[in-house]
Amino acid sequence: MLISNASYSRHLSNFLSLQRRTFRSSRCCWGEVVPFKLSDIGEGISEVNIKEWHVKPGDKVNQFDSICEVQSDKASVTITSRYDGIIRKLYHEVDDICKVGSPLVDIEVDGDGSSSSDDDQVQDQEAQSETGHVDHSALNLPPAQAPGLASKVLTTPAVRRLAMEHNINLADVPATGKDGRLLKEDVLRFLEQKSAAPSAAAAAAQVKPHAEMAQSAVKAPLPVPPPLPRAPIATPAVRVAQQDRKELVKGIQKAMAKTMAKSLSIPHFGYCDEVNVTRLVELRPVLKAMAETYGIRLSYMPFFIKALSVSLFEYPILNSHVDENVEHITYKGAHNIGVAMDTANGLIVPNVKNVESKNILEVAADLNRLMDLGASGQLSTNDLAGATIVLSNIGTVGGTYAKPVIVQPTVCIGAIGKIQLLPRFDASENLIKAHIMQVSWSADHRVIDGATMSRFSNLWKSYLETPATMLMHLK
Known part of the structure; x- marks a missing residue:
């Protein structure tokens, strides 16, 4: 039987259309392998280091399960799955660099239509156009019957x-x-x-009645311990020179290298002074006990931060940002005070947001949160971005003086030394014991002059030497 060209073309088109629909149905049933790409995590981050994998090929994952932990030049971020499926391939090893937009893993998604990839959306649209309707019955399951959600x-x-x-x-x-x-x-x-629920039965089993203990003590003579052997004379270990090794500069260390190289192009000038914090030392134990009733650890740092914020109202230029070409100064409305922290991953500078609208307890609570997250490497990019002025407490590592480096685009940073009990003369020239703390400031000399820095430091110092004066500014 002969078939015309037009008829043959029409039959071939229908056959290919049927094959195409059948092929897509097969992919859905058996599971489609999709690349899971690293999305843009904000703050201009273009690449990250793979810090830790939480999955391996063959593992079953659900939506929101942890895939890996990555380290950017600003923070550590946990990447979670957008799919239900099975991990088929890891594209990187630990410590590898992954670019934003490149694949992290391949996931064989479940064949129940739960994948949310663009390809699946296109297939759904094509299927709807070919059949003329979509069966919504599978989408209206009650929560108890929804597969995989229980x-x-x-x-x-x-x-x-x-x-x-x-x-x-x-x-x-x-x-x-x-x-x-x-x-x-x-x-x-x-x-x-x-942890707070000890086994009462186990505790009771271990405690004998006093009478029984007394009888056993009378009947059983005390054993004589054998003579102890003489301890050998310790000899110092021989230190052998190790071979040279090379490490990749990455993560926070790489970010610090970039930031410090740019910051040291700023013309710094320094200003140092000492602060008599004797009254603050006497006041803190009282407030510390009150803070503990709220579950808040109260160190000296919240007082330093709040005094800084109060002083910024008088000298707002210290709370400003300046562009690289020094064409504009942006006076920041919020007092987002950065706090330099030494962590296992390196130096980081998260900031306490909106200090101007918080009291000392609220500042302490925020600082506790940042310290806990910093210690576990879980600080977010929001915690690390937006500082308007920075304080570094070098006293926690035993430091007294420093020459801190400005963190762009801020214009001022202060380094606080340890509190020492030192002899000083009072107003009547009597020798007294005083709690003394050193402070070292660095400011951007392009926009801050020495007189402004001195007046600002003296005001901040006055609030710490007479803490009661801060009461007028607490909210």
Whole structure:
């Protein structure tokens, strides 16, 4: 039987269309391997270091499960999955550099239509245009019948990791967040209850009645301990020169190298003074006890930060940003005071936001949060961005004086030394004991002059030497 060219073309087109639909259906059923790419995590970050993998090929993952932890030049970020599926390939080793937009892993997504990739969306659109309708019945399942959702716990990757570190099943922890979300506080409370519940039976089994102990003490003579052997004379270990080794400059260390190279192009000038903090030392124990009732650790740093904020109202140019060409000075409205922290990953400078609208307890609570996150490497880019002036407490590592380097685009940084008990003369020329702290300022000499820096420092100093004067400015 002969078929015309037009008829043959029409039959061939219908056949290929059918094959194409059948092929896509097969991919959906067996699972499609999609590349999971590193998304833009903001703050102009173009590349990250792979710090730790939380998965390996063959692992089953669900949406919001942790894939890996990456280290940018600003913060450590946990990357979570957008798919339900199986890990098929890791594109990088630990310490490798991954560019934004490049793939991290390949995931074979579940074949139940749960993948949210662009390719799946295109297929759904094409299927709708070919069939003329979409079956919505599968989308309207009640929560109890929705596949894969009954065993999920709604929480963040940081909370999942905390639970994993303590071998806690998230399903065992009562959730108190909105819509059943499991909060970090829930896990910490669960840990506290778990550790604070000693076994009464075990404790009772270990304690004998006094009479029984007395009888056993009479019947059983005390054993004579054998003579102890003489300890050998310790000899110092021989130190052998190690071979040279080369390390890649990465993460926070790489960011610090870039920042310091730019910052040292700023013409710095220094100003130093000493502060008599005797009254503050006497006041803090009283306020510290009150802060502990709220679960807040109160160090001296919140007082230094709040006094700095109060002083900035009189000298707003110290709370400004300047562009590289020194064409514009931006007077910042918020007092976001950066605090230099020494962590296992290197030097970082998170900041306490909006200090001008907070009291000392609120500043202390924010500072505690930043210190805890910094110690665990969990600071966000928001915590690290936006500082308007910086304080560095070198006293925590035993320092007295420093020559701090300005962090662009801020124009001032202060280094606070350790508090020492030193002899001083009072107003009546009597020799007294005084708690003395040194402060070393660095300022951008392009926009800050020495007289302004001196007056600003004297005002800040007066609030610390007479803490009661800060009461007028507390909110």
